[in-house]
Amino acid sequence: MQVSDYLRMKLQSDRQLSLYTEHGFTSFAQATRSTLSDIYAGVERVSWYSSCLIPRYGDVCSELMTEDKRLFLSLESVFRYRDVILFMLVLYFKMLEEDRQNENKEGKVQG
Secondary structure, three states: OHHHHHHHHHHHHHHHHHHHHHHHHHHHHHHHHHHHHHHHHHHHHHHHHHHHHOHHHHHHHHHHHHHHHHHHHHHHHHHHOOOHHHHHHHHHHHHHHHHHHOOOOOOOOOO
16 A cells, blocks of 8 residues: 555656646746747837937937837826826816816717
8 A cells, every 4th residue: 555655646746746847838938938029129119219320210210209208207107196097087087077068068079
């Protein structure tokens, strides 16, 4: 009985070890793909900024700068206001109420 119990325990531990190893390799591959995707996105963004070096593409460069500024301001507002979603909903309902008071009785979005 002891030998069969030992063998069963050994097979179970080997199985568990192989499952953990397989999970580790899968997680490593997924993390590697994610990292490579992030690196690709960064290189692509840097290539867009290379347009700042070419005088003809000044408008593209200024658009990128405007987007980055907007992103940083958005991130700042997320950290400044604790409940951003509630704040956005309050602003939305204020806008709807102002539209309704300004002769938009159906509450349709004005363009």
